[in-house]
Amino acid sequence: MVALAPLAAPMAVQAQARPDQKAFFTLYKELVETNTVVGQGSCTRAAQQIATRMKAAGYPDSAVTLFSTPEHPDDGGIVVTLKGSDPSIGAMLLLGHLDVVAAKREDWVRDPFKLVEEDGFYYARGTVDDKAMSAVWADTMIRFAQDKFTPRRTVKLALTCGEETTYAFNGADWLARNRPELVRAEFVLNEGGGGRLDVNGRRQALAVQVGEKAAQNFTFAATNPGGHSSAPTPDNAIYELADAIKAVQAYEFPIKFTDTTRAFFAATSQALPAPTGPAIKRLLANPADAQADAIVSRDKTMHSTLRTTCVATLVNAGHAENALPQRATANVNCRIFPGETVDGTLAKLKELAGPKVTVTANQPVRPIAVPPPLDPKIMGPIKTIAAKHFPNVPVVPMMSTGATDGVFFGTLNMPVYGVPGIFLESDLNGVHGLNERVRVSALYEGRDYLFDLAKTLAS
Known part of the structure; x- marks a missing residue:
């Protein structure tokens, strides 16, 4: 607000x-x-x-x-x-x-x-x-x-x-x-x-x-035959899942505006002092301005209002203290920007996760707000x-x-x-x-x- x-x-x-x-x-x-x-x-x-x-x-x-x-x-x-x-x-x-x-x-x-x-x-x-x-x-x-x-x-x-x-x-x-x-x-x-x-x-x-936004959960899963922990191998379900989650953390979905968010940020830009106010004006003129984005996105609410966001919320891995993990899963909660889709978000998450981690959209799939x-x-x-x-x-x-x-x-x-x-x-x-x-x-x-x-x- x-x-x-x-x-x-x-x-x-x-x-x-x-x-x-x-x-x-x-x-x-x-x-x-x-x-x-x-x-x-x-x-x-x-x-x-x-x-x-x-x-x-x-x-x-x-x-x-x-x-x-x-x-x-x-x-x-x-x-x-x-x-x-x-x-x-x-x-x-x-x-x-x-x-x-x-x-x-x-x-x-x-x-x-x-x-x-x-x-x-x-x-x-x-x-x-x-x-x-x-x-x-x-x-x-x-x-x-x-x-x-x-x-x-x-x-x-x-x-x-x-x-x-x-x-x-x-x-x-x-x-x-x-x-x-x-x-x-x-x-x-x-x-x-x-x-x-x-x-x-x-x-x-x-x-x-x-x-x-629309709320949608996704499951990330990495699997492995496992084995004895005394003989570890480079292939490890926990590490592979961790790499996928870190890729999600590092990725910023592109900035988009609706009529509502454009009006919101226009009003906000008038109310906030430098550097935030001027940075908002720059983003309104050019959503690809990375420096302006970095300033505005210091505010977590503004950051979320600008784009789709995805964040890991639950993690479960392994089956024994002395065994290599056979399975590691995480829930990634996304808040999808109006106009974007669950399928499009799923495709991006699969790309970020890489070939060793499967990504699926959890049921129920809620509709995207109009x-x-x-x-x-x-x-x-x-x-x-x-x-x-x-x-x-x-x-x-x-x-x-x-x-x-x-x-x-x-x-x-x-x-x-x-x-x-x-x-x-x-x-x-x-x-x-x-x-x-x-x-x-x-x-x-x-x-x-x-x-x-x-x-x-x-x-």
Whole structure:
């Protein structure tokens, strides 16, 4: 995200001062305290809780769809539909995921599945990723019903399971493949955007995720007949694997730009001093400028935003302390730049690994994200409403170097935007790590922004 000069501190928000905030908090707390770790807890239970609230708000049974599969009964989700007044325009989909990353009680200061307010923060697993947005979207749909708001375009809510796990049942993927009519929309509002605060809690910037990389794992394998360790030979599976991994480490995929990343770096170049700012401008003019690349790539986030990246994450080798290794394997995790392919990345990795090491793409092969356009019908309201809620805070488009469930909607030609609103600390609030937290004021301010944004785009 862009590192900009600190701006005015946010206005303090008195949490739960309004009746609608109190109602939101009960929904949010219930959702956070429902364990939805895949294989441990139950997304299905969380979806059922949301369904109960939707029906209490006035949604008929026909507008609320709970779904799961027989082989994954605890990995269910929910889709809710609020019909619009104008069937000639496309629907809007509000997307979130119910599942969270595992959290061990013995590693956390507090119980990860009990919402604790402390020093102006809410602590618990999922307070940010992604139960903050999931709760806001569910709360938005409830408020629409309670206010008897009739949107011009149909508004859909999909809260799914499996986003945080590679091999588990994935609700977004399942919906796109098996129930596309439930989620089909003109565009999607998703996680991935956000705001950044400095160490003093002052707002720095808002980012809109417009595109993302695709995550893909590859297995490197070297094999050998082995033998007694007292008589080593030059052919050694561990050494051959090590050479292949070092080749991956030394290789830099070429720099590429999308409309989003070009706009992001153009804005960043204006905000950063020398040598980084001028180096970014040189790269925008000439992506092959190696000296400029070396300067910009000192920042690991910028380095990843410029190109496909591949890195070794797991290694396993040998079968005995006193035997030459018969097999050595490594997992290489790649984040593939939009427009590139899994097959093309595989070909390059095979070239780097050489003839003695085999390289295969691991299943499942996730789809490559389709970069959405910088559509003024979407970007305009995002910026206009941000100016109302967060005056003088710049809004910049960015490409996520990670991956979300948004990749699964490319097959339906549905552009996905990671919307801003909720500001995070500079350390990313412990997301996927220990003691995940969200600033209380940031949560309630973000809720107000996202509600206004959804209502505006629905109208």
